[in-house]
Structures are given as C-alpha cells and as structure tokens.
Amino acid sequence: MPIILQAQQLTRVVKGKTIVNDVSFDVNASELLAIVGPSGAGKSSLLRLLNRLDEPTSGTVLIEGKDYREISTRQLRRQVGMVMQRPFVFPGTVAENLRFGPQQQQGRALSDQEIEQLLRDVGLTGYAAEDVGHLSGGEAQRVCFARALANQPAVLLLDEPTSALDEAAKLEVEGVIRRISAQGVTAVMVTHDFRQARRLATRAAQLVSGRIVRVGPASEVLNVETTLS
Amino acid sequence: MLKQLFPNQVTLGFAQAGVTAVLAMIVGFAARKRGMHVELETLIALGRGLAQIVAVGFVLVFMLKGPQWTSAVMLSVMVIAAGATSARRTKKIPGSLEVSVWSILIGSGLVIAVMTWAGVIDGAITSIVPVGSMIIANAMNTNALALDRFRAEVEAHVGEIESALTLGAAPDVSVSPAVEKSFSASLIPALNNLRSLGLVWIPGLMAGMVLTGSSPLYAAIYQFVVIAMIFASSGLTSLICTSLIRRRIFTPAEQLAMAR
Numbered sequence: 001m002p003i004i005l006q007a008q009q010l011t012r013v014v015k016g017k018t019i020v021n022d023v024s025f026d027v028n029a030s031e032l033l034a035i036v037g038p039s040g041a042g043k044s045s046l047l048r049l050l051n052r053l054d055e056p057t058s059g060t061v062l063i064e065g066k067d068y069r070e071i072s073t074r075q076l077r078r079q080v081g082m083v084m085q086r087p088f089v090f091p092g093t094v095a096e097n098l099r100f101g102p103q104q105q106q107g108r109a110l111s112d113q114e115i116e117q118l119l120r121d122v123g124l125t126g127y128a129a130e131d132v133g134h135l136s137g138g139e140a141q142r143v144c145f146a147r148a149l150a151n152q153p154a155v156l157l158l159d160e161p162t163s164a165l166d167e168a169a170k171l172e173v174e175g176v177i178r179r180i181s182a183q184g185v186t187a188v189m190v191t192h193d194f195r196q197a198r199r200l201a202t203r204a205a206q207l208v209s210g211r212i213v214r215v216g217p218a219s220e221v222l223n224v225e226t227t228l229s
Numbered sequence: 230m231l232k233q234l235f236p237n238q239v240t241l242g243f244a245q246a247g248v249t250a251v252l253a254m255i256v257g258f259a260a261r262k263r264g265m266h267v268e269l270e271t272l273i274a275l276g277r278g279l280a281q282i283v284a285v286g287f288v289l290v291f292m293l294k295g296p297q298w299t300s301a302v303m304l305s306v307m308v309i310a311a312g313a314t315s316a317r318r319t320k321k322i323p324g325s326l327e328v329s330v331w332s333i334l335i336g337s338g339l340v341i342a343v344m345t346w347a348g349v350i351d352g353a354i355t356s357i358v359p360v361g362s363m364i365i366a367n368a369m370n371t372n373a374l375a376l377d378r379f380r381a382e383v384e385a386h387v388g389e390i391e392s393a394l395t396l397g398a399a400p401d402v403s404v405s406p407a408v409e410k411s412f413s414a415s416l417i418p419a420l421n422n423l424r425s426l427g428l429v430w431i432p433g434l435m436a437g438m439v440l441t442g443s444s445p446l447y448a449a450i451y452q453f454v455v456i457a458m459i460f461a462s463s464g465l466t467s468l469i470c471t472s473l474i475r476r477r478i479f480t481p482a483e484q485l486a487m488a489r
Contacts, residue, residue, distance in 0.1 A: 052482055053391060073483040078397035088388040091406075101396035144392070151396060 001028035003065075004186045005080070005155050010049050010059035012042075019045045021210040022059070027155060030184040032177070034201030034218060036194055042210035043190035044085070047157050050188065051080040064154060078105060081153030085160045087140035094119070094135075094143050095128040101151040110150060118146040121183070122176045138169025145176050149185070156180070158189035162196065174200060198222045250275045293354050300354045304341065304361045308334045311369035319376040321487055328473045329372050336466025337361070337368040340458055349454060360455060363434070364462045367419060371463035375415035375470045382407035383478060383487055390485060400479040408471045415470075419463040422456050432456070 005027040012020040019042045027033050037043050048054040050061055052073055061068045068076050078101065090097050095115050102108040110118075115128050122142040132140065141161060148156055158177070162170040177200050181187065191197050197204055197218065204221040206214040214221045231248070235241035253275055257268035292299045312330030319325045341361050344350045350360050383390065386407060393403035426432075427449070434455055438448035478487040 051395060052484065053394065054484060055480065055482055074397045074399065077395050082395040084388060084392060084395075086388055088392040090389065090393070100393070100398070104396060104398045104402065147396065 001030065003027065004029050004063070005050065005188070006062040007046075007050065008060050008062065010046065010056045010061070012045055012049060012054060013057045019210050020049060020056070023207075023210070023212050024059075025205055025212060025215055027186060027188055028203075029186055030181075031202040032181045032187045032189060032200055034197035034204040034222075035188065035190045035207055036197045036204055036222065037190075037192065037207035039192055041207045043192070043207055044159050045210075046207065047082075047159050047188065047190050050155075050157055051077050051082055053082075074104070078151045079154045080157060081148035081151055081155070082157040082159065083141070083144050083148050083161050086164045087137060087144045089132040089135070089140050089143055089147075092132065093128065094124070094130045094132060094146075097132060097143055097147050098128075098150045101147060105151070114150075118150055121149065121179060122146045123172065123179075136169065137165050138172045141165060141169065141173050142176055145173070145180070149180065154186065156185055156187040158187055160191055161189070163192070194222050246279055250279075289358070292358075295354070297352070297354065300357050300361070303358055304338075304365065307362055307365045308337065311365050311372075315369045315373035315376065318373065319380050322376060322380055322474060322477060323486060324477045325376055325474070328470055328477060329369075329376065331473065332372050332466045332470035333365060333368045335469050336372075336464075337365045337462045339465060340364060340462035344458055349458070360434075360458075363455060364459055367459040368462045368466040371415045371419060371467050372470050374418070375411045375467045376474065378414045379407055379411040379471065379474055380487070382410050383485075387485065394483060394485070400483050401475055404475050404478070408475050412467050412471050415467040416460075416464060419460045423460055426453060426456050 003026045007023055007025050010020055010023045011018065021042075023046055025033070035043050035046065045054065049056045052068060063071065063076065063079055068080075071079070090100060095112075098115050098118055099110050102110050112128070116125065119125055119127055122145045124139060124142055124146065127135075127139070127143075132143065135143065141164075145161075161177070162173045165173060174196065177187070177189070181200070181202075189197070189201065201218040201222070203216065204214075204218040205212050206221055231241060231244050235244045253271055254268065257271035260267050288303075292303060309330060311333050312326060315333070316326040316329040322328075341350065341357070341364055345352055345357060350357055383404065390403045390407070394400070432452055432455075435448045435452035438451065439445050443451075478485060480486045
C-alpha cells in the first residue's frame with residue numbers, strides 16, 4: 001500500500017507547554033487510522049497540524065512524498081480534507097454547502113449528478129435543495145462529510161466526528177465512515193471512544209500526553225488490556 | 230438655579246459639568262446594582278473628557294489666531310488619538326491600532342479634503358477644525374464598532390471560519406460573513422443620525438448657527454450637509470477598516486491568529 005501521509009517528528013508547543021511531542025506515523029492508502037487517547041491527550045491538536053490549521057513548532061508532514069510546506073496552503077487543505085467535531089454548515093442549501101469547496105478551486109462547479117452521488121454516499125439522497133437550518137445534528141454532520149468529500153481529498157481528517165451527536169446520529173455517521181472507508185477513502189480519525197475506534201479503524205495509534213505510545217493494527221492496539229493500562 | 234448661584238460663566242460651566250457628572254455616576258452605580266461594573270471607567274472617562282476638552286479649548290484659543298497649517302496639525306493629532314481610542318477595546322486583533330489610524334485617516338481625511346476643496350467646508354481654522362473634529366469623532370466611533378463587532382463575530386464563528394479554511398477557501402472568503410455584519414452594524418449610528426435628523430435630533434451645530442445669526446434655512450441645510458459628510462466618512466472608514474482587518478487575523482500560512 002502506498003503511503004499517503006507521513007507525520008515526521010511533529011511537535012507543537014503553546015505558551016511553553018508541549019501539546020504534541022515528537023509524533024511520527026504513516027498513513028497508508030485506503031486505511032482508516034484511528035488516533036485514540038483520553039481527553040487532553042493532544043489528539044485534536046495533532047490532527048490540526050496535519051492540514052496546517054495550526055503550525056507545528058518543529059517537524060513536518062509529507063503528503064504523497066512532498067513536504068506540505070512546499071504545497072500552497074489552500075491546495076494542501078483540498079488534498080487533506082477535514083470533518084470537525086461539531087457540524088459547522090454554512091447558511092443556505094445542502095447543495096450550496098457541497099459546491100463551496102470546489103468553487104474555491106478556480107470556480108469549479110459541481111454538477112447536479114455529482115451532488116446527488118455525494119449525498120447518496122452519506123445517505124442523504126434527495127436532500128440537495130434542503131435548507132441546512134432544517135437538518136438534524138446527524139444530518140448536518142453527514143453534509144459536512146459530503147462537503148469535505150466534494151474536494152476529492154487524498155486523505156480525510158475526522159476530529160471526533162460523532163462526539164457532539166446523540167446515539168442515533170452517531171450510528172448514522174459511523175455508517176457513513178464505514179461506507180467511505182469501503183470505497184477506499186484514506187482517513188485519520190481521532191476519538192476518545194476506543195470501542196468506536198475498534199469498530200471502524202484498520203490501524204490505530206495510542207496518544208498519551210502528546211506522545212504516541214503504541215501504533216499498529218487496530219485489533220492489537222485497541223485490545224482491552226492495552227486500553228485499560 | 231445654577232445661574233443664580235454662579236454668576237461667573239466659567240464657574241457656572243464647571244458647576245454644570247459637576248451636575249452632569251453626578252448624573253452619569255448615578256447611571257454607573259445603577260449598573261453596578263445589576264452586576265455591571267462601569268463606575269470606575271465612567272469616573273475616569275468623565276474626568277479625562279473634561280480635562281481634554283478644557284485643554285483643547287485653551288489650545289484652540291491660541292491656534293485660531295495662528296497660521297492656516299495649524300489646522301492640519303490639530304486634525305492629524307485628532308486622527309491619531311481617535312485611532313488609539315478606537316483600537317483600545319480590540320487588543321486581541323493583531324495590528325488594530327495601525328488599522329484604526331489608517332482607516333480614520335483615509336475615511337475622514339478624504340472627506341474633509343474633498344469638501345474643503347469643493348467649498349462645502351470653509352478653509353478657515355474656525356470652521357475646518359470643529360467640522361473636521363465632528364467627522365473624525367464619528368469615524369472613530371464607526372471604526373470602534375466595526376472592530377468590536379468583527380472580533381465578536383470571529384470569536385463566535387471560529388468553527389465556521391476554520392471549516393471554510395479546511396475546504397481550501399481563502400482567508401478573505403472565510404471571514405466574509407463577519408466582515409459584512411461588522412460593516413452593517415458599524416453604520417447603524419450614522420444611518421440613524423441621517424434618518425432621525427430634525428425629527429428626534431436637532432444637532433448643536435444648527436442651533437449654534439441660528440444663535441449666531443445665520444438664516445435658519447441655511448443652518449438646517451448645512452446641518453444636513455455635515456451629517457451627510459459624517460455618514461460618508463463613517464462608511465469609508467468602516468470599509469477600509471474591515472478590508473484591512475480581515476487579513477490581520479491570519480498568519481502567512483492562512484491560520485487563524487486572533488487570540489482565543
């Protein structure tokens with residue numbers, strides 16, 4: 001499997017406190033790598049370094065072998081998509097939300113068929129003309145998935161994508177993650193929920209106090225003994 | 230009552246200032262009862278405001294007899310002071326002082342220059358300084374409102390802004406809703422002044438002109454001219470401020486840099 005993303009000795013220090021500490025890992029094509037750890041372990045901070053939403057104090061990231069500082073920030077963020085913890089949809093219709101990303105790329109317009117295909121992938125067939133104000137939390141989060149996928153990213157970052165949702169919406173979103181994983185989308189998901197990571201991930205890395213302490217197949221990293229230790 | 234107690238005009242003025250200050254402090258203490266602590270800030274602002282205006286009064290007396298260029302010096306000092314005052318509440322925004330000074334300078338300076346050139350504002354120090362100061366003061370308030378609203382909008386919508394960035398949007402695009410709201414909100418006072426002119430509000434300039442013997446009709450029209458100039462300079466100031474500030478909250482790598 002080719003390596004899509006390589007984090008190399010990433011460190012982030014904020015106000016003298018090391019939040020991410022010398023973290024390195026690879027993400028292979030078509031895998032879902034789960035980064036697990038307790039709250040405050042630095043999971044979201046690490047994820048934000050991968051698409052340069054925040055700047056690492058040291059270290060870098062290679063995207064398909066290229067240092068991400070050599071790629072324009074906007075191009076990088078199209079290549080490394082992200083779904084946030086809470087569904088931040090833009091005012092307007094679902095279709096307008098999906099068109100937003102490609103429009104930023106030299107005004108490329110998504111066709112109605114492309115929009116319907118994206119909505120089908122996230123289980124929202126027929127929602128294109130729906131005003132986002134009428135969506136439930138789970139539906140809004142699925143729109144965020146479709147919106148991120150509209151840019152056809154090389155890798156998708158998922159920042160605790162179900163933690164702000166109720167149980168039913170959480171299952172819907174997990175279904176979407178499973179579906180896009182099956183389609184070969186490469187993803188990195190951070191979560192504090194070891195069970196969810198076990199259900200979804202192919203590989204996993206355990207983060208403790210900003211450091212990766214274990215990385216490997218999800219079945220090994222996320223077994224009961226290691227998660228409780 | 231005060232006129233009988235203080236026959237001297239200057240002491241009467243200080244007595245009147247004292248009464249209004251007491252009234253303002255009562256409001257400050259009423260706010261304290263509701264948990265809003267503005268009494269110290271009110272007291273300092275009152276003392277400072279009185280000291281500043283009395284000092285400027287003395288300077289004006291000297292400068293009004295001076296050469297024409299002194300008006301440019303006075304107006305420039307006012308612009309810098311206005312920039313500093315308006316940026317004070319938005320320290321979280323990097324470069325807000327610089328943005329404020331430039332916005333007020335261009336917004337009010339352009340309107341004052343064009344209107345003086347066209348003969349709408351008399352070039353005499355006695356005219357250009359008071360009218361200019363009104364324009365600068367209003368530009369300052371508009372600038373402060375634009376900055377404050379922009380800060381609040383960005384703080385309340387960090388998720389939306391960063392979501393747009395993660396989709397490859399330019400920083401300008403990601404904050405455009407905040408810019409639009411800040412621009413509209415900052416112009417509310419200037420718009421209200423225009424709308425309510427003569428109905429709710431008969432400004433002092435018109436009253437002063439009538440008292441000094443100008444035709445009431447001309448005084449009324451000139452007051453409209455001043456309010457329209459204030460609106461123009463406020464709009465321009467806000468436009469420049471929101472255009473400049475939107476870039477200041479991002480790093481060169483297009484990361485949101487405003488203190489959170």
